[in-house]
Amino acid sequence: MSGGKGLIADPVTGTTTTGFGAAMPPADGRPRLPGSLHLNRRLSQWLSFHADGRVTITPGKVELGQGILTTLSQIAAEELDVDFGRIAVTPAATPTSPDEAVTSGSLSTQDSGGALRHACAQARAIFLGVVAQRTGVPVDSITVEDGVFLGPAGAIGSYWALADQALLETEATPDATPKPPGARRIAGTSVPRLDLPDKVFGAARYVHDLRLPGMLQARMIRPPSRRATLTAIADGALPGDARVVRDGDFLAVLAATEWEAEAAATRLAARCTWQERDTLPDQASLAVWLRDAATRGERSEVASRGTPGTAGRTLKREFLRPYLAHASIGPSCAVALWEGDTVTVWSHTQGPYNLRADIAKTLRCPAEKVVVRHREGAGCYGHNGADDVALDAVLAARAVPGTPVRMLWSRAEELGWSPFSPAMLVEVEADLDADGGIAAWRSHIVSNGHSSRPGRDPAPTLLAASMLADPFPVKPSINPPMAAGGGAPRNGVPLYAFPALKVETTRLLEMPVRTSALRGLGATLNVWAIESVLDEAAALAGEDPLDFRLRHLEAKRAVAVLERVAAMAGWRTRQRREGWGMGIGFARYKNNGAWAAVVAEVEARERILCRRLWIAGDVGEVVNPDGVANQFEGGAIHGTSVALLEEVRFDRRRITSDGWDSFPILRFSEVPQVAVDIIARPDQPFLGAGEASMAPTIAAIAGAITDALGIRPRALPFTPDRLAAAA
Amino acid sequence: MVAFTLNGAPVALEVSPDASLLHALRGPAGLSGPRFGCGTEQCGTCMVLLDGAPSYACTLAASACAGRAVTTVEGLGTPDAPHPLQAAFLAEQAGQCGYCLSGILVSAAALLARDPDPDDGAIRAALDPHLCRCGSHNRILRAVRRAAAAMRVPA
Numbered sequence: 001m002s003g004g005k006g007l008i009a010d011p012v013t014g015t016t017t018t019g020f021g022a023a024m025p026p027a028d029g030r031p032r033l034p035g036s037l038h039l040n041r042r043l044s045q046w047l048s049f050h051a052d053g054r055v056t057i058t059p060g061k062v063e064l065g066q067g068i069l070t071t072l073s074q075i076a077a078e079e080l081d082v083d084f085g086r087i088a089v090t091p092a093a094t095p096t097s098p099d100e101a102v103t104s105g106s107l108s109t110q111d112s113g114g115a116l117r118h119a120c121a122q123a124r125a126i127f128l129g130v131v132a133q134r135t136g137v138p139v140d141s142i143t144v145e146d147g148v149f150l151g152p153a154g155a156i157g158s159y160w161a162l163a164d165q166a167l168l169e170t171e172a173t174p175d176a177t178p179k180p181p182g183a184r185r186i187a188g189t190s191v192p193r194l195d196l197p198d199k200v201f202g203a204a205r206y207v208h209d210l211r212l213p214g215m216l217q218a219r220m221i222r223p224p225s226r227r228a229t230l231t232a233i234a235d236g237a238l239p240g241d242a243r244v245v246r247d248g249d250f251l252a253v254l255a256a257t258e259w260e261a262e263a264a265a266t267r268l269a270a271r272c273t274w275q276e277r278d279t280l281p282d283q284a285s286l287a288v289w290l291r292d293a294a295t296r297g298e299r300s301e302v303a304s305r306g307t308p309g310t311a312g313r314t315l316k317r318e319f320l321r322p323y324l325a326h327a328s329i330g331p332s333c334a335v336a337l338w339e340g341d342t343v344t345v346w347s348h349t350q351g352p353y354n355l356r357a358d359i360a361k362t363l364r365c366p367a368e369k370v371v372v373r374h375r376e377g378a379g380c381y382g383h384n385g386a387d388d389v390a391l392d393a394v395l396a397a398r399a400v401p402g403t404p405v406r407m408l409w410s411r412a413e414e415l416g417w418s419p420f421s422p423a424m425l426v427e428v429e430a431d432l433d434a435d436g437g438i439a440a441w442r443s444h445i446v447s448n449g450h451s452s453r454p455g456r457d458p459a460p461t462l463l464a465a466s467m468l469a470d471p472f473p474v475k476p477s478i479n480p481p482m483a484a485g486g487g488a489p490r491n492g493v494p495l496y497a498f499p500a501l502k503v504e505t506t507r508l509l510e511m512p513v514r515t516s517a518l519r520g521l522g523a524t525l526n527v528w529a530i531e532s533v534l535d536e537a538a539a540l541a542g543e544d545p546l547d548f549r550l551r552h553l554e555a556k557r558a559v560a561v562l563e564r565v566a567a568m569a570g571w572r573t574r575q576r577r578e579g580w581g582m583g584i585g586f587a588r589y590k591n592n593g594a595w596a597a598v599v600a601e602v603e604a605r606e607r608i609l610c611r612r613l614w615i616a617g618d619v620g621e622v623v624n625p626d627g628v629a630n631q632f633e634g635g636a637i638h639g640t641s642v643a644l645l646e647e648v649r650f651d652r653r654r655i656t657s658d659g660w661d662s663f664p665i666l667r668f669s670e671v672p673q674v675a676v677d678i679i680a681r682p683d684q685p686f687l688g689a690g691e692a693s694m695a696p697t698i699a700a701i702a703g704a705i706t707d708a709l710g711i712r713p714r715a716l717p718f719t720p721d722r723l724a725a726a727a
Numbered sequence: 728m729v730a731f732t733l734n735g736a737p738v739a740l741e742v743s744p745d746a747s748l749l750h751a752l753r754g755p756a757g758l759s760g761p762r763f764g765c766g767t768e769q770c771g772t773c774m775v776l777l778d779g780a781p782s783y784a785c786t787l788a789a790s791a792c793a794g795r796a797v798t799t800v801e802g803l804g805t806p807d808a809p810h811p812l813q814a815a816f817l818a819e820q821a822g823q824c825g826y827c828l829s830g831i832l833v834s835a836a837a838l839l840a841r842d843p844d845p846d847d848g849a850i851r852a853a854l855d856p857h858l859c860r861c862g863s864h865n866r867i868l869r870a871v872r873r874a875a876a877a878m879r880v881p882a
Binding site: 064065066067190192193195196197198199200201202203204205206208209211257258259260327328329330331376377378379380381408410411626630633634635636637638659660661665666667668669671673674 | 742743746747750753754757758759760761762763764765766767769770772799800801804805806809813816817820822823824825826827828829832850851852854855857858859860861862863864865866867868
């Protein structure tokens with residue numbers, strides 16, 4: 001986002017968004033600044049120059065494996081006119097980093113990139129102004145080459161010679177002018193990722209690798225089931241010098257080595273007596289539970305327009321999705337150190353300030369007593385266990401003031417105790433007109449809320465907060481507002497130009513398992529539901545699924561990605577092959593973000609295998625083309641895994657899918673080939689990339705299954721059992 | 728105390744008799760490359776080479792490595808002298824979070840040591856014990872093919 005634009009009206013839905021991300025208030029009376037700069041206006045919060053020729057940028061967004069630090073460094077190097085190699089990024093930390101809320105929602109390039117672009121353009125102008133004043137060379141006659149200021153007669157200064165941080169102790173103003181698209185040399189190129197070398201040489205880069213002097217190792221002892229209470233711990237020895245930390249149902253061990261900590265946790269767990277009870281719904285009839293709980297839920301209208309006419313034929317369809325796990329490869333980890341009444345925690349959180357707020361609420365202390373320093377973790381696709389393990393580390397370390405404590409979750413905790421993406425049900429009614437087109441659309445989206453992120457409620461939402469002797473209540477998850485993309489109803493409002501439309505949602509007020517944000521939120525079900533009904537209506541009308549979509553679409557950029565992907569996949573000349581099928585899926589993420597169209601090819605054997613994916617995307621301006629392609633590929637493979645394999649399993653008490661054997665994800669032998677083409681829009685605002693391809697991939701795979709087998713799937717994942725039930 | 732060859736150099740590590748090789752490597756040996764992922768041989772993040780063969784360090788007793796040769800990702804190469812696989816992974820930008828890469832790199836090294844020209848099926852089979860959640864698989868497959876080609880043509 002290059003300038004301080006106001007509300008952006010969506011050309012299709014007519015909805016407006018701030019265009020600045022969830023953290024941005026609609027208006028606060030101050031001159032509008034781009035992205036997170038609006039709320040973090042001091043330039044020195046964003047960048048600093050050093051006499052040795054380095055530039056440090058200090059964004060509040062964090063590296064999650066998505067490559068954002070490389071993108072932000074490109075934007076800074078571009079606007080400052082310094083070589084990319086001069087830029088160093090300081091990981092976010094309270095209280096000095098800009099508060100950019102949460103690294104989520106495919107908003108980091110908009111929020112942080114928009115802010116840095118403006119801040120760096122302004123810093124450049126300030127420095128040039130000072131040099132012009134000192135040398136008498138007019139600003140217009142000064143150029144910048146790798147940080148050196150050049151006048152008509154040669155060098156007249158540099159950022160490093162002038163490395164005066166006082167010049168940046170000023171608030172940004174709206175009048176800075178970032179470069180026009182045609183002048184960019186670094187932003188828009190596939191600069192190699194800054195973080196990857198450490199990762200291929202095994203360097204200590206993750207929070208898991210942090211080694212502080214005297215550091216102890218900690219492990220949790222978890223209840224066997226949800227809401228179980230610890231009634232007794234039998235006496236007995238523990239290995240080495242291991243010690244126990246208990247507060248209510250929170251139970252941890254500390255030891256000198258990882259081996260001793262694990263051995264102690266195993267031994268202690270065997271001595272615990274827990275009182276358990278049935279708290280979970282019957283997984284075999286999840287749809288029944290969702291419908292029943294919905295009668296006691298909070299129903300609201302998401303969107304409506306037009307008046308339905310007299311329906312010729314109405315398609316009534318229902319779509320179901322199970323709970324989904326984040327399933328990060330590395331279990332959540334944090335290191336905490338108490339010094340006096342202050343605690344520092346190193347964490348792979350998505351939101352350092354939000355985490356700080358909830359740790360402070362849990363400890364009932366001022367936020368200033370908590371310092372959160374970001375360190376990278378394994379891949380993050382939403383609100384996983386990162387925040388929870390940070391509180392676990394803080395509580396465990398409280399027993400040993402002055403000694404750092406590293407808390408590492410087990411695989412079973414990661415898959416069994418992280419927040420889940422909620423189970424969902426979507427009911428659709430589509431009225432067909434005389435031409436077989438869709439005249440009216442009604443849908444009802446039933447789900448728990450998709451956010452229990454920390455920092456947004458007066459009570460802490462961190463896992464351990466509800467387990468203490470003096471516990472905090474667990475409240476039902478909420479949904480982000482529609483202006484921020486919504487939660488359960490995310491992408492639930494079709495972009496297709498149906499004359500009449502009514503979309504409703506019910507947020508469940510009972511929450512047997514904690515739910516929160518996972519890549520795409522509700523979009524992973526909503527997009528498939530919409531695209532599936534379109535496919536079926538197209539088949540009834542005897543039309544090609546692509547043509548049927550195109551005749552219901554008005555937005556040019558939607559048409560462009562669909563036409564592009566059709567050309568990539570050879571859609572219009574595809575040949576039928578026994579046992580094979582092709583399907584197509586489309587969405588604009590959040591209805592205000594990136595556009596994506598996907599064609600999937602599947603082979604139906606004893607189970608469904610996705611063999612190829614073609615993806616056309618439009619993310620507005622692209623800062624790092626290879627980085628965007630990487631995100632689109634990754635989202636598509638994540639979507640393939642969700643489509644074909646993933647499902648949290650449970651009995652009436654326990655989450656049973658707590659290992660990779662019971663929660664399988666896609667492996668190398670099953671991964672489809674993926675081709676990605678991103679349409680260049682260098683003059684358009686950033687739209688984000690991380691979540692756009694996943695939902696349309698699921699929809700395309702479902703369509704391909706129908707093409708191959710004549711079966712329309714109605715429930716995720718598309719396993720042989722479920723497909724047999726839908727046949 | 729257990730003595731073995733680690734990345735080409737002799738080491739003697741102070742560990743409990745039944746501690747895992749992974750804890751020995753990340754603890755007294757001070758390495759970061761081998762990573763904990765599951766502890767049950769299901770994800771491959773802890774993979775190391777034991778006398779050249781891919782082995783799960785999370786379940787292997789450190790004591791069982793006495794007198795043997797252990798190679799981790801740190802032993803493949805360095806930024807100044809990268810293994811062709813490490814150079815290829817950088818060239819293909821084969822990774823996102825990177826947590827899986829240490830294990831994948833050593834398994835790929837073992838594959839190329841026994842089969843200098845593996846086909847797609849052979850590469851996928853060799854990497855199938857490894858999970859990657861970010862979806863970097865196709866880049867990783869390309870990188871292994873690139874490294875294999877580079878290793879067949881001596882510089």
